[in-house]
Amino acid sequence: MIQVEKVSKSFGGLMAVCDVSLDLGTVPITGLVGPNGSGKTTLFHMITGFYPLDKGRIRFCNEEISGRAPHEISRRGVVRTFQHTRVLPFLSTRENLLSAAPNQRGERLSSLFFKPRAVKEEEKRHWARAEEILSLIHLAPLAEELSGRLSYGQQKLLELGRVLMAQPKMILLDEPTAGINPTLIRRLIEILKELTRKGVQVFLIEHNMPLVAEICDRVFVMDSGNLIFSGTPAEAVRDAGVIEAYLGRETRAS
Amino acid sequence: MDYLLHTLVVAVIYSAFAVSLNLELGFTGLYNFGHVAFFGIGAYTSALLSLAGFPAAASLFLGMGASGAAGALIAVPALRLTGDYFGIATLAFGEMIRLFFLNERWLTKGPMGLPGIPRPFGIHGGVAGLPFYLLLSAVLGAGVFLLAYRLTRSPFGRALKVVREDEYVAQALGKNVLSLKVRIVAMGSLMAGLAGALYGHYITYISPSDFTLNETILVLLCVVLGGRGTQWGPVLGAFLVIFFQEFLRFLPLPVEFGRVVAPLQGMVYGAALILLMLKRPEGLLPEYRV
Numbered sequence: 001m002i003q004v005e006k007v008s009k010s011f012g013g014l015m016a017v018c019d020v021s022l023d024l025g026t027v028p029i030t031g032l033v034g035p036n037g038s039g040k041t042t043l044f045h046m047i048t049g050f051y052p053l054d055k056g057r058i059r060f061c062n063e064e065i066s067g068r069a070p071h072e073i074s075r076r077g078v079v080r081t082f083q084h085t086r087v088l089p090f091l092s093t094r095e096n097l098l099s100a101a102p103n104q105r106g107e108r109l110s111s112l113f114f115k116p117r118a119v120k121e122e123e124k125r126h127w128a129r130a131e132e133i134l135s136l137i138h139l140a141p142l143a144e145e146l147s148g149r150l151s152y153g154q155q156k157l158l159e160l161g162r163v164l165m166a167q168p169k170m171i172l173l174d175e176p177t178a179g180i181n182p183t184l185i186r187r188l189i190e191i192l193k194e195l196t197r198k199g200v201q202v203f204l205i206e207h208n209m210p211l212v213a214e215i216c217d218r219v220f221v222m223d224s225g226n227l228i229f230s231g232t233p234a235e236a237v238r239d240a241g242v243i244e245a246y247l248g249r250e251t252r253a254s
Numbered sequence: 255m256d257y258l259l260h261t262l263v264v265a266v267i268y269s270a271f272a273v274s275l276n277l278e279l280g281f282t283g284l285y286n287f288g289h290v291a292f293f294g295i296g297a298y299t300s301a302l303l304s305l306a307g308f309p310a311a312a313s314l315f316l317g318m319g320a321s322g323a324a325g326a327l328i329a330v331p332a333l334r335l336t337g338d339y340f341g342i343a344t345l346a347f348g349e350m351i352r353l354f355f356l357n358e359r360w361l362t363k364g365p366m367g368l369p370g371i372p373r374p375f376g377i378h379g380g381v382a383g384l385p386f387y388l389l390l391s392a393v394l395g396a397g398v399f400l401l402a403y404r405l406t407r408s409p410f411g412r413a414l415k416v417v418r419e420d421e422y423v424a425q426a427l428g429k430n431v432l433s434l435k436v437r438i439v440a441m442g443s444l445m446a447g448l449a450g451a452l453y454g455h456y457i458t459y460i461s462p463s464d465f466t467l468n469e470t471i472l473v474l475l476c477v478v479l480g481g482r483g484t485q486w487g488p489v490l491g492a493f494l495v496i497f498f499q500e501f502l503r504f505l506p507l508p509v510e511f512g513r514v515v516a517p518l519q520g521m522v523y524g525a526a527l528i529l530l531m532l533k534r535p536e537g538l539l540p541e542y543r544v
Binding site: 048049050069070071072074075079080081082086088089090091095098099100101102103104105106107108109112113119122123146162166 | 404405408409410412413415416419420422423424425426427428429430431434437441541542
């Protein structure tokens with residue numbers, strides 16, 4: 001339900017994203033691929049409000065979200081992960097999850113002091129939800145551990161768990177499988193599919209093409225800041241422009 | 255005995271002061287180097303009001319309110335700065351407030367200070383009032399501690415820690431980072447203001463030289479020594495620092511030595527801070543097991 005309309009972003013002389021338009025419609029899982037430096041992560045930063053747009057606009061559920069602060073966009077249900085894992089190292093695994101629960105009453109000072117019981121009940125609900133997610137991402141035995149001590153793959157899963165906890169409508173995952181072992185990747189795919197069954201849309205940046213072909217219903221390809229392809233993954237791997245972007249132009253020695 | 259009571263009163267007041275700084279420094283990761291300004295605003299507001307004939311007990315809380323309001327007001331622009339720049343801005347603010355106390359003679363009597371500040375609830379201004387003042391400080395200090403406890407052992411406190419750990423993640427999870435910071439600085443200033451007001455009414459005399467950068471460093475040392483981001487750390491730190499400071503007076507040093515030793519105190523605190531940072535940055539009561 002995200003519509004990106006003619007957005008551009010440049011850093012000095014570098015055009016990181018150039019006049020890109022795309023519409024995610026209601027496609028359950030959409031992939032965003034492209035060589036390194038093609039502007040994928042920049043586009044994610046723009047959608048989630050971390051980078052202001054130079055031009056264009058972005059809408060979510062037919063409401064304009066461009067120009068809004070990251071936390072406002074997140075509260076509307078567009079929640080992201082980061083390319084390099086960003087767990088909260090000195091909070092426990094469980095606290096990492098609890099902190100992601102959306103719109104917490106207990107974060108308002110008035111409720112904290114005047115409605116302590118409501119805060120407590122809400123916290124109990126979040127605690128139960130965190131337990132579910134902990135077992136879903138296989139981190140239940142490490143619930144009390146400082147998240148900074150988890151392995152890289154576990155931290156990646158915890159980041160995904162945190163997104164789940166936020167009860168989003170749309171999740172943006174920046175390279176969710178980088179550095180995760182194959183067993184955990186299967187786990188991740190199951191979780192994503194389960195999510196889409198619940199009506200959550202997924203938009204992910206991924207370099208692992210077989211994986212993209214397996215799970216994505218649609219794929220966008222970017223190269224040097226431009227959108228060069230949109231279609232099914234099967235079409236993408238046959239597309240001459242896409243092949244050229246990844247492998248370079250074939251030249252014939254004469 | 256009276257001396258012990260006196261030291262306890264000061265330690266309790268400094269505990270409240272340290273607890274208030276810990277909200278910002280320990281839980282939110284905000285390096286507020288001008289925290290003494292709020293201690294001073296509380297002290298001066300309360301002292302001036304009570305000297306103008308207001309009941310001292312009411313002045314105490316008005317001083318607290320004034321300091322909290324000042325905190326909220328200054329927090330909004332200062333917190334638009336990130337990291338180190340916030341530290342510099344607060345450092346400048348602390349100095350600004352001290353210069354205000356020093357130069358606005360019509361209000362503060364400048365370097366002369368304000369003598370004869372009455373104690374609240376008719377507590378005797380001399381040694382006879384010590385036990386009662388200790389009780390008053392302990393009750394209000396406990397109030398500050400419980401307030402800080404409630405604030406930090408809650409989803410609100412957890413959100414503060416998220417901000418401390420990673421502001422980008424906080425934003426991505428829908429936390430309004432600026433609002434969280436402003437609220438905690440306002441709360442921290444409120445508590446520092448109460449501690450300052452208690453201090454003024456206790457000593458019964460305040461002057462601008464009570465609110466220098468040295469006090470900020472002293473309270474910083476209390477927090478870091480005890481343990482940042484913990485409930486009891488700042489209290490432990492304040493007691494250790496204040497008792498250490500007071501018992502230094504009993505060292506059997508020749509009188510001529512005093513001149514040399516007095517400036518050494520600042521050096522000792524500085525050295526203690528550096529040593530702590532190197533050897534035990536988490537303080538005596540660490541926030542998490544390492």
